[in-house]
Amino acid sequence: MKSFFDSPDPRALDLLPAGFRFASAACGLKKAGQPDLGLITCEEDAVAAAGFTTNRVKAAPVLVSRDHLRASGGRARAVIANSGNANCATGHAGLSASRATAAAVGRAISCKAEHVLVCSTGIIGVALDHEKILGRVPALVKDQADSAGAFAAFAGAIMTTDTRPKWSAATCQIGGKEVRLAGCAKGAGMIHPQLATMLAFVVSDVTVSPPLAQRALERVAERTFNAITVDGDTSTNDTLILLTNGTSGAPAIRSAGIDYRSFFDGLERLCRDLACAMVADGEGATRVAEIEVRGAASDAMAAQVARTVASSPLVKTALAGADPNWGRILAAAGRVAWPKSPNFDFGKAEIQLGGITVCRRGQAQAFDESAVHQKMLEQYVSIVLDLKRGRGRGTAWACDLTEDYVRLNKAYRS
Amino acid sequence: MKSFFDSPDPRALDLLPAGFRFASAACGLKKAGQPDLGLITCEEDAVAAAGFTTNRVKAAPVLVSRDHLRASGGRARAVIANSGNANCATGHAGLSASRATAAAVGRAISCKAEHVLVCSTGIIGVALDHEKILGRVPALVKDQADSAGAFAAFAGAIMTTDTRPKWSAATCQIGGKEVRLAGCAKGAGMIHPQLATMLAFVVSDVTVSPPLAQRALERVAERTFNAITVDGDTSTNDTLILLTNGTSGAPAIRSAGIDYRSFFDGLERLCRDLACAMVADGEGATRVAEIEVRGAASDAMAAQVARTVASSPLVKTALAGADPNWGRILAAAGRVAWPKSPNFDFGKAEIQLGGITVCRRGQAQAFDESAVHQKMLEQYVSIVLDLKRGRGRGTAWACDLTEDYVRLNKAYRS
Numbered sequence: 001m002k003s004f005f006d007s008p009d010p011r012a013l014d015l016l017p018a019g020f021r022f023a024s025a026a027c028g029l030k031k032a033g034q035p036d037l038g039l040i041t042c043e044e045d046a047v048a049a050a051g052f053t054t055n056r057v058k059a060a061p062v063l064v065s066r067d068h069l070r071a072s073g074g075r076a077r078a079v080i081a082n083s084g085n086a087n088c089a090t091g092h093a094g095l096s097a098s099r100a101t102a103a104a105v106g107r108a109i110s111c112k113a114e115h116v117l118v119c120s121t122g123i124i125g126v127a128l129d130h131e132k133i134l135g136r137v138p139a140l141v142k143d144q145a146d147s148a149g150a151f152a153a154f155a156g157a158i159m160t161t162d163t164r165p166k167w168s169a170a171t172c173q174i175g176g177k178e179v180r181l182a183g184c185a186k187g188a189g190m191i192h193p194q195l196a197t198m199l200a201f202v203v204s205d206v207t208v209s210p211p212l213a214q215r216a217l218e219r220v221a222e223r224t225f226n227a228i229t230v231d232g233d234t235s236t237n238d239t240l241i242l243l244t245n246g247t248s249g250a251p252a253i254r255s256a257g258i259d260y261r262s263f264f265d266g267l268e269r270l271c272r273d274l275a276c277a278m279v280a281d282g283e284g285a286t287r288v289a290e291i292e293v294r295g296a297a298s299d300a301m302a303a304q305v306a307r308t309v310a311s312s313p314l315v316k317t318a319l320a321g322a323d324p325n326w327g328r329i330l331a332a333a334g335r336v337a338w339p340k341s342p343n344f345d346f347g348k349a350e351i352q353l354g355g356i357t358v359c360r361r362g363q364a365q366a367f368d369e370s371a372v373h374q375k376m377l378e379q380y381v382s383i384v385l386d387l388k389r390g391r392g393r394g395t396a397w398a399c400d401l402t403e404d405y406v407r408l409n410k411a412y413r414s
Numbered sequence: 415m416k417s418f419f420d421s422p423d424p425r426a427l428d429l430l431p432a433g434f435r436f437a438s439a440a441c442g443l444k445k446a447g448q449p450d451l452g453l454i455t456c457e458e459d460a461v462a463a464a465g466f467t468t469n470r471v472k473a474a475p476v477l478v479s480r481d482h483l484r485a486s487g488g489r490a491r492a493v494i495a496n497s498g499n500a501n502c503a504t505g506h507a508g509l510s511a512s513r514a515t516a517a518a519v520g521r522a523i524s525c526k527a528e529h530v531l532v533c534s535t536g537i538i539g540v541a542l543d544h545e546k547i548l549g550r551v552p553a554l555v556k557d558q559a560d561s562a563g564a565f566a567a568f569a570g571a572i573m574t575t576d577t578r579p580k581w582s583a584a585t586c587q588i589g590g591k592e593v594r595l596a597g598c599a600k601g602a603g604m605i606h607p608q609l610a611t612m613l614a615f616v617v618s619d620v621t622v623s624p625p626l627a628q629r630a631l632e633r634v635a636e637r638t639f640n641a642i643t644v645d646g647d648t649s650t651n652d653t654l655i656l657l658t659n660g661t662s663g664a665p666a667i668r669s670a671g672i673d674y675r676s677f678f679d680g681l682e683r684l685c686r687d688l689a690c691a692m693v694a695d696g697e698g699a700t701r702v703a704e705i706e707v708r709g710a711a712s713d714a715m716a717a718q719v720a721r722t723v724a725s726s727p728l729v730k731t732a733l734a735g736a737d738p739n740w741g742r743i744l745a746a747a748g749r750v751a752w753p754k755s756p757n758f759d760f761g762k763a764e765i766q767l768g769g770i771t772v773c774r775r776g777q778a779q780a781f782d783e784s785a786v787h788q789k790m791l792e793q794y795v796s797i798v799l800d801l802k803r804g805r806g807r808g809t810a811w812a813c814d815l816t817e818d819y820v821r822l823n824k825a826y827r828s
Contacts, residue, residue: 327538
């Protein structure tokens, strides 16, 4: 497994697709003067697919970007993202601020406002001083570059409580040609995505129709971003955007055949990397557990159980203490909304921690406590729960719950 | 509000109903030798109502007590409860242990095993050494007393990570006669009840039929124990038992009329006390928030929103820091599974913290930060979320999430 606990390797960005440019700046939204504004532009209109938060409280930029994508029929020229303020629960003034931001970028790069997507992340319920953003747009546009360094700086400008930027890249073969995908994302709290998570951006040079791009993105998000949790709270600003411009010269993907599959796999590898990096940099996190559920009646049921175990504060504190408390895993699995099948129970369940069986037939199995403890002290801990009831499989990723998570969140606002 | 942060007042137990006796002992299940075994007996068969965990992983004592209640038609003579071991995920041996315990009590007090209910709480997945319990049964039976002191000692014997015992009492008038209710409960982690919580016992001298007792208990549990949360994890051992023996001499409650209502209100007051005491003694807790949701389309929807806000780790850490971060309250409410009504939004929502309005029409309202912070430093914090969409109301109670919760749970097992 790659180490998502380190800053990502800049060499990954040698695979940046052509035709995209990146810029970032500090416009004064973050009090300490760190970078807080980023821009992605495409030389020509890109196909754009996106996923947004399912939270009923949606931030202004989510509403505006969703409208713009509908108006443009799934095309975009630019994405502008700020950190330091979520522009959420800010009423009509918030909507105006997001619209004005898109319009300003449109004027600066000569495209319609509807072809600009807007993202914000940070504190909820504080008016966004968007004049700070507008004042910086001309300089941002002037500073754009298609270099790895510009991409990395963009990834840094969208951070909030993240301790390091998160990016990754992938390639796939379409009709014998290499297609590139590169993406970045930010966490690190209010992470329990339901469609997409906080902010994540993917650029690619594949040629694909908007509906097919959207379909791939939604399905990949379900298997990656929607399978991670830091704290069980779903953000109001979750946004995942894919921009793809066809500069690879690879044949267009026109249907769900072998080429689509190849693209899908590349997109999934990339998004899984970003999702795992997000969990590894979860607020206060010291380790990551991969929770694999096997033997469920269906994949959907397995995924639900895996996510419930991943969300359990008791499982997550035991992970922090490297404590092989498998009873908590079983208890968390038991509180899922199981279908009413009276025959179902946990009497066949098997649990492995770090590859060592600790529970068999739903009850204790003698094991070497110190060996399991050692395995659980590693940065990545494998948890396997086999229900032995069917063929369904599902995986979720969680970080541990530490004192630092509490410390960070006790006074985030004040 | 009573202070649930103090040990309960022994004078509350002057209202103990007649005809019940209590005993407790240290039988060696807890390593440090604290009391870990308790017994309640009734002079004659009492009407027994109970609620058990909805967790699909159910501990052996839950399965055995459920069977016994069915076999006895809602009658019981005794409850035996141990702490220090949950007897959960212990297979057939666990079931035999619970059955043998009930049988031993039955022999000692001359009743059928089916008239004995069994409860366990503590670690999951460790074989219960029930010989330790069996060896103590004769002495327990011999030591029984109907005194307040014996009741208080019983409440102490069922504690696990609780820092203090929890009990309360209530009275109500039935046909001009006073009816008494007394109860005790234990927390303090894996608290997110779905029907009943960890262990709670209520004794009363009312005369009521088993079905009516069960109906009152279920409805009261829904409004009290099911409305609290410590950490969002539902225990495998949740058990709430009501025993009532008719010694008050008050007229029998035969239908859901005025007498039933009077009893219901008394039972609700008692159970609310116990539930709030459980939250106040939640693992690591320093304060309690009462989250009242108003203006929802229905009471059920309001309750669901209140419980989701109560479960949010971000709301709970902000509470720990007395940080008026109302955006997190709004965000938590937004992630409820709202019905698909496209017109619904949070544009009218109002939030009060400690009685001070901090959000109006879904957005920031200027407020005195230090005044709200002061209110939030108190042990009880009132949070009101008014959706302004209907007449539905619901309340939930939560403790704060502190570093101590994490510290306590990092190495519970090891």
